[in-house]
Amino acid sequence: MKLSNGVEWALHSCVTLSQSRAPVRATRLAELHGIPQAYLAKHLQALSRAEIVHATAGQVGGYTLTRPAASVTMLEVVQAIDGTEPAYRCTEIRQRGPLAVPAEQCERPCAIARAMAAAQEAWYRALAAVSIADLAAAIDTDSDGTAMADVRRWLAGSRH
Amino acid sequence: MKLSNGVEWALHSCVTLSQSRAPVRATRLAELHGIPQAYLAKHLQALSRAEIVHATAGQVGGYTLTRPAASVTMLEVVQAIDGTEPAYRCTEIRQRGPLAVPAEQCERPCAIARAMAAAQEAWYRALAAVSIADLAAAIDTDSDGTAMADVRRWLAGSRH
DNA sequence: TCAACTCGGATAGAAAGTATCCGAGATCAT
DNA sequence: ATGATCTCGGATACTTTCTATCCGAGTTGA
Numbered sequence: 001m002k003l004s005n006g007v008e009w010a011l012h013s014c015v016t017l018s019q020s021r022a023p024v025r026a027t028r029l030a031e032l033h034g035i036p037q038a039y040l041a042k043h044l045q046a047l048s049r050a051e052i053v054h055a056t057a058g059q060v061g062g063y064t065l066t067r068p069a070a071s072v073t074m075l076e077v078v079q080a081i082d083g084t085e086p087a088y089r090c091t092e093i094r095q096r097g098p099l100a101v102p103a104e105q106c107e108r109p110c111a112i113a114r115a116m117a118a119a120q121e122a123w124y125r126a127l128a129a130v131s132i133a134d135l136a137a138a139i140d141t142d143s144d145g146t147a148m149a150d151v152r153r154w155l156a157g158s159r160h
Numbered sequence: 161m162k163l164s165n166g167v168e169w170a171l172h173s174c175v176t177l178s179q180s181r182a183p184v185r186a187t188r189l190a191e192l193h194g195i196p197q198a199y200l201a202k203h204l205q206a207l208s209r210a211e212i213v214h215a216t217a218g219q220v221g222g223y224t225l226t227r228p229a230a231s232v233t234m235l236e237v238v239q240a241i242d243g244t245e246p247a248y249r250c251t252e253i254r255q256r257g258p259l260a261v262p263a264e265q266c267e268r269p270c271a272i273a274r275a276m277a278a279a280q281e282a283w284y285r286a287l288a289a290v291s292i293a294d295l296a297a298a299i300d301t302d303s304d305g306t307a308m309a310d311v312r313r314w315l316a317g318s319r320h
Numbered sequence: 321t322c323a324a325c326t327c328g329g330a331t332a333g334a335a336a337g338t339a340t341c342c343g344a345g346a347t348c349a350t
Numbered sequence: 351a352t353g354a355t356c357t358c359g360g361a362t363a364c365t366t367t368c369t370a371t372c373c374g375a376g377t378t379g380a
Contacts, residue, residue, distance in 0.1 A: 001163045002367085003247040004337070011272050012253060025357075034256030038340050045359060058347035061357045074275060087163040093172060094299075096194030099310050101303065111298035112171050115234060116163075119286035126279035138271035139254075143261070150259050162336085164368070185326075198371050205328060218378030221326045326377075334369065339362105346357075 006043035007081045009035055013044065014077055014132045015139065017053060018069035019151045023062030032154065043081055050080035069136060075127035088116035166203035167241045169195055173204065174237055174292045175299065177213060178229035179308055180315045183222030192314065203241055210240035229296060235287035248276035 013029050026044055030037035044063055047053045052072060053063045065072065090113035094101045109117065140148045173189050186204055190197035204223055207213045212232060213223045225232065250273035254261045269277065300308045 001161055001242050001247050002245075002337090003161050003249075005251070006338090007248065008251060008253065008272065015272075023357095027357095032257045032259065033253045034260075035253060036339065039338065041358075042339085042360095048358085055358055056347095057345060057357045057359095059349095059356050060347070063358090074279075082161050085162075087161050088167065089163075091165070091168060093168065093193045093195060097192045099192065099307075099314055100194075101307075105303070108302065111295050111302060112168065112175075114298075115287070115290045115295065119234075119283050122282040122286040123279050126282040127275070130275045135271050135275065138274075142268065142271060143265070147259075147261075154259055162368090166369090183326095187326095196370065199369065201327075202329095202370085208327085215327055216378090217326045217328095217376060219325050219380095220378070223327090321380100323380085324378090326375105328373105328375080330374095331372075332370085334367105336365105336367075338365065340364095341362075342359105343361095344357105344359080346355105348353105348355085350351100350353080 001087055003078075004082050006039070006046075007078055009033060009040050010043050010047055010077050010081050011074065011132075011135065013040070013063075014047070014052070014065065014069070014072065015136050016151055016155070017063060017065045018132050018136050019148055020155045021064070022155075023056045023060065023064050024155060025062040028155070029063070032151075046080050047077070050076065052076055052080055065132075068133070070131050070133035072132045073128045074130045074132075074135070075124055077132070078127055086117065086120050088113070088120065090116075161247055163238075164242050166199070166206075167238055169193065169200050170203050170207055170237050170241050171234065171292075171295065173200070173223075174207070174212070174225065174229070174232065175296050176311055176315070177223060177225050178292050178296050179311045181224070182315075183216045183220065183224050184315060185222040188315070189223070192311075206240050207237070210236065212236055212240055225292075228293070230291050230293035232292045233288045234290045234292075234295070235284055237292070238287055246277065246280050248273070248280065250276075 012033055016029060016032060017024060026041045027037050030040045048055045051066055054066045055063055090110055092106065094110050095103060095106060136148055172193055176189060176192060177184055186201045187197050190200045208215045211226055214226045215223055250270060254270050255263060255266060296308055
């Protein structure tokens, strides 16, 4: 089980966007984080499709958060990049083989699928409990309150 | 994020093995579940390497559980097949770019990595709380107490 | 001692993730 | 109003992982 690499970039990008009301170009986000510009753009598209960010075209275009950072959860971002399909998908092998269970007895998911779904739900809950604003605050605390100010300063001076 | 297909087969196979003290051949497990024999064998190797099952060679060989089913958790099986690496791996992009954080300030994982680790831990905890014996009992209940007896009967008559 | 059966690792093919490019659309200066 | 420039968006190659399979090494029982 591996999570797409773009999840990390998307989360950092959202934290950065939370520090700016003005649109931020994909190129600048990539430069700030030291990551491939073209590939990050693809992931930003996914965030745009999920309506987490809003894309503005044109010379002063770029990306902005559509909602306050406190109302955007990590889960939304992860699902926007990685998809909403659960990690475990039951192929109903109980309905196959010599001891196959009749289909009419399989309305309820199989016990294994239920346990996996419960685990996934626990994962979802943990991610839904943390917002982009929470992340920004935690990163700020880790740096003794300088990190986000530095980001804001860098963003303000980036439009040359 | 997608979980390997073999996880489902491994879990069902462990439940089946919990119903037999005698070794069960990989061919029989595949036949019972209606799945590719050769590919299941590869996953059983992983279970063997993790010492969840014991492989016996020879004419009356096959696989058996090494421990009581009540002491084998879903988490162990999932990790044996899928590996123990966490789904999210931080690439430390905070140490890159124009606002790079000095390495000496990065002893603690970044806030995003911490939140992801907490979510993964919740997932682990949910899986560790369910044993193979629990699964067997739940499957039995779903079938009004006939499923496991049917499995035992089929296993007893399978060595022709 | 021999024969038959088992598991185990090494080997091809398919799918998904990774990385990139160029075109459609919009904005600002002229 | 017009044109040039800059933006995002989807379509296109490449790499890695997962999927599926085969044949050899080792063991058991007759």
